Amino acid sequence: MNDEPTHDRDVPDAASLLTSAREALLADVMPSLDASSRYTALMIANALAIAARDIALGPDALRQEVERLRPLATESVAPSDPDTVDVHVLRRIVAAAIRAGRFDDAPHAQSLVTALTRIAEDRLAISNPRALRE
Amino acid sequence: MNDRRAADDASASSDALARWLADAAGAKSVRIVGYARLGGGAIQDNFALEVDVDGGPWHGAHRWVLRTNPPSSVTASASRADEYEWLRVAHDAGVLAPKPLFLCRDPSVLGREFFVMERLPGVAAxxxxxxxxxxxxxxxxxxxxxxxxxxxxxxxxPSTPRPSPAGGRGRTPTSSAxxxxxxxxxxxxxxxxxxxxxxxxxxxxxxxxxxxxxxxxxxxxxxxxxxxxxxxxxxxxxxxxxxxxxxxxxxxxxxxxxxxxxxxxxxxxxxxxxxxxxxxxxxxxxxxxxxxxxxxxxxxxxxxxxxxxxxxxxxxxxxxxxxxxxxxxxxxxxxxxxxxxxxxxxxxxxxxxxx
The missing domain is CATH 3.90.1200.10 (Aminoglycoside phosphotransferase (APH), C-terminal lobe)
Structure with a gap:
């Protein structure tokens, strides 16, 4: 991430703001809420936590996903084609190849499942780290 | 925002609903005593409906649930009429489920299809x-x-014989093939x-x-x-x-x-x-x-x-x-x-x- 512009060094960044907002909500606001508002407050706290982790981890997870999908896409279409780094295009190429049965045999299936599991783990580290197991 | 709009709809049409219920229940009149949204339905809108029925087989006070379509729904979701029929088929087979009571396919009553079923006690969350x-x-x-x-x-x-419901409202759900x-x-x-x-x-x-x-x-x-x-x-x-x-x-x-x-x-x-x-x-x-x-x-x-x-x-x-x-x-x-x-x-x- 060194090639991206950095923000002020003295002022908290976006992820830090969201984390502080979440802590204030849980520590100061939550105790005075009734049961139904508490449910909403928990959803807000969850959304703030996901957003903070997405800011911190999202760009790298997306770059990793591109790197993991590219070899799979290269295997499944004409070799000249997938020079793209557009993750949406890569997802579409790999998805279509899976549906067409191009990953059915054991070695291909194994490398596919390994790559997709890594991608899912990176995304889970953002959306719900507690769901990561083993 | 949706809550408020649905509530406005409800109050504007509560007279029409009371008249329709009286007709469906074979009553002289129905008074709506309570009408409040029930939580939990991300996909359907459910309302707790409390009524005083005057005359007919339902004479007395009842606590029902009114179930209707939300403003938009997901692909997998069937119409209220289909859901009502499946519920009736299952209930008749002895499945534990709320007894379906009345189906309204006329959009002029509430603005959308709905049905009424008995309200069971308990916790679902x-x-x-x-x-x-x-x-x-x-x-x-x-x-x-x-x-x-x-x-x-x-x-x-699919081959299970199904009795036609009272009142000749029997139909096969369109999702039934x-x-x-x-x-x-x-x-x-x-x-x-x-x-x-x-x-x-x-x-x-x-x-x-x-x-x-x-x-x-x-x-x-x-x-x-x-x-x-x-x-x-x-x-x-x-x-x-x-x-x-x-x-x-x-x-x-x-x-x-x-x-x-x-x-x-x-x-x-x-x-x-x-x-x-x-x-x-x-x-x-x-x-x-x-x-x-x-x-x-x-x-x-x-x-x-x-x-x-x-x-x-x-x-x-x-x-x-x-x-x-x-x-x-x-x-x-x-x-x-x-x-x-x-x-x-x-x-x-x-x-x-x-x-």
Whole structure:
């Protein structure tokens, strides 16, 4: 991430703001809420936590996903084609190849499942780290 | 915003509703004493309806539920009329479910189709039932009853003779054509159609579907399936099962689909280690099922249909996330973020035996 512009060094960044907002909500606001508002407050706290982790981890997870999908896409279409780094295009190429049965045999299936599991783990580290197991 | 609009609709049309109810119940008049939105329905709108009925077979005070369509709905959702018919068929077969009372297909009454059913007591909230042991002192007995009740749903087949309801309102739900092929393959084709309606592609879900296609069961039954039979959709009162709710996805299919849905990790709420809906181990649930049905359910069946369950829920969650664009809602937005966990589970269930 060194090639991206950095923000002020003295002022908290976006992820830090969201984390502080979440802590204030849980520590100061939550105790005075009734049961139904508490449910909403928990959803807000969850959304703030996901957003903070997405800011911190999202760009790298997306770059990793591109790197993991590219070899799979290269295997499944004409070799000249997938020079793209557009993750949406890569997802579409790999998805279509899976549906067409191009990953059915054991070695291909194994490398596919390994790559997709890594991608899912990176995304889970953002959306719900507690769901990561083993 | 939707709450307010629905409430305005309700008050503006409460006279029309009272007149319609009086006619449907064969009463001189119906007075609406209470009308309040019930929580929990992300997809359907439910209202607690309290009435005083004057005359006719329903004379007296009643607590009912009015169920209607939301402003928008997901692909999998049937019409209220279909749901009413499935509920009636199941209730007649002895399935524990709210008794359906009246169906209104005339949009001039409330602006949309609705039906009225009896209101059962109890707690449905999954996060409460899976956390608070005092609500379910004997969880094994509860999941046994849930298994037996599910087997009763699965005893209904396309060939089951069905009596015409009183008043000649009998009709066949439009979602009622039984699948002409292996229901697992029909389901996979349907899920691919749904995926193709999304803006992005989902390799993990495609992998799961391809795996399910290649490992599709060669032998199968076709029965009524509920398609949302899970913790959160049944009422527990005094520790006992009183009824299964939310019949909007019902139709013909492979009965094991419901078993995979009920036991899937994504529907275990606070107790992920308890396979039977976060309530108990899977064995007492299957024992209850076997107490009514001779169908045997293997570990491989559970894994297969749990994978299918996570794929289904992932696609519906993606649709709900898209709905957030039109009807901004924190709950719908967060539903989009559970897709990662569902994909991860699909890979876990299918990856260890990759081909």
């Amino acid at each position: 999954g996060h409460r039932l899976t956390r608070d042991a005092s609500l379910v002192p004997d969880a094994d007995a509860l999941v046994f009853a849930l298994g037996a009740n599910l087997a009763r749903i699965h005893s209904i087949r 039984p699948p002409s092929d292996n229901p697992a393959l029909v389901t996979i084709a349907t899920y691919r159609e749904w995926l193709d309606c999304l803006d992005d592609a989902y390799p993990a879900l495609e992998w799961g579907l391809r795996w399910c296609e290649r490992n599709a069961p060669s032998e199968y039954d076709v029965t009524l399936v509920h398609r949302d039979y899970r913790t959160g959709n049944y009422l527990v009162d005094d520790g006992k099962l009183v009824g299964v709710l939310d019949w909007e996805f019902a139709g013909w299919g492979d009965p094991r689909e419901d078993i995979g849905w009920f036991t899937a990790r994504c529907w275990r709420f606070a107790a992920r280690e308890r396979e039977a809906g976060g309530m108990a181990a899977v064995e007492p649930f299957l024992a209850g099922y076997r107490s009514v049905s001779s169908r045997s359910i293997s570990r491989a069946d559970l894994d297969y249909w749990q994978a299918m369950a996570h794929i289904r829920w992932a696609i519906i969650a993606l649709e709900q996330a898209r709905r957030h664009r039109r009807e901004p809602s924190l709950e719908l937005a967060l539903t989009g973020r559970i897709v990662d966990e569902l994909e991860y589970e699909v890979l876990r269930l299918t990856g260890s035996h990759a081909t």
